Amino acid sequence: MTRSRMEPADVSLEELSASITRTGGKYLCGLLRCSLAERDQVATGDLADCLDVSRASVTEMVEKFGEGDLVEHEHYKGATLTDRGEALARHLLWRRCVTEQFFEGELDLDVGIESAYRIGFEFPDAGVTRLAEMIDHPCDRTCQATDPEECAQLTIGSA
DSSP states (O other): OOSSOOOGGGSOHHHHHHTSOHHHHHHHHHHHHHHHHHSSOBOHHHHHHHHTSOHHHHHHHHHHHHHTTSEEEETTTEEEEOHHHHHHHHHHHHHHHHHHHHHHHHHOOOOHHHHHHHHHHHSOHHHHHHHHHHHTOSSSSSOOOSSGGGOGGGOOOOO
């Protein structure tokens, strides 16, 4: 994974978002969070623990993402996000964060991580962008966190 984040213009986030399932997005988000915490390749077992899923499930998804140019995986060493994978994970986390903060801040309603992710994933891009403007969200279309401790919104739910 690169340490310099891609700008939203560097990759078509809408195109990437349309090519991934909601569950697949959680795996990418989990891989980003683990990568930021460990600063190295993430072992599939560690990602499985983080997402509370089986190692076989992680291995299958990581291999699938490798075919789609989102993850680089070395057997017995671990996985890292490609630039495209990182940009997509950061965009999905941003969508979840905006949704969660909108519901909490504007509606005084705790929807939880899982629901916020699901709503943010399904909500039209223009709608999430409008919500971000309404709450004056500090990030621009992608999560800008460089460390899991930096942002409480970097947490993920189970896959």
